[in-house]
Amino acid sequence: MTIHGDHPFLPPESERSPVRRFRGRLPSPVGLWTASYDGERAGLTVSSMLVADGEPGYVVGMIDPESDLWETMCEARTAVVSLLGEPHRQLADAFGYVAPAPGGPFRMIDWTDTAWGPAPVGVSAWVGCKLVDQDPPELGWGVQVHLEIVHVEIAADDVPALVHRRGRYVTI
Known part of the structure; x- marks a missing residue:
């Protein structure tokens, strides 16, 4: 067995997308999007997302259209978006x-079943959402998913936020 100093699947720098390299220099929140339908659970680590405040509020994110999560979200028409913290690095990698x-990955921590999907226990915050459009626009490698926030849970204990930057996790 060989231990690599770098990510073993990372292409050489000359083959990497310059846009992706630009995006990688932006600090991004590490979210976990989950959904369940007919007893099946799916989840995906998502850092390409933003939250728009308003009445109602929205979460907008980029999702792989071939992921199990997207298929399950389309069936359920709901999802949970959780903000991961320092203790969730392995969970983020497993769902990524x-x-x-x-x-x-659903065996790694405890979960609460909600009306919107499974919510991980021990995160600083999560929202229950409704899928706005089952036919979202394609942008780059993914689809731009819009979720309407219908429920917000904020934990009493604030877990330091996990952020993704240049392929690494840091906390703030």
Whole structure:
């Protein structure tokens, strides 16, 4: 077995997208989007997202249209968006499909079943959302998903936020 100093699947710098390299220099929140339908759960780590305040509020994010999450969200028409913190690095990697999760990533922590999907226990905040459009616009590699926020949960204990920048996690 060889231990790599770099990510073993990272292409050489000359082959990387300059736009992706630009985006990578922006600090991005590490969110976990989850959904469930007919007893099946799906989730995906998402850092390409923003929250728009208003009545109602919205979460907008980029999702891989071939992901299990997108398929499940389309069936359920709901989702949970959770903000991950320092203790959730391994969870973020497992749901980002870059780290092993024996038995699946949903076995790594405790979950609360909600009307919008599974919500992880121990995060600083999560929102329950309704899918606005099942046929969102394609942008770049993904689809631009709009979720209407219908429920907000803020924990009493504020967990330091996990941020993704240049392929690494940092906390603020």
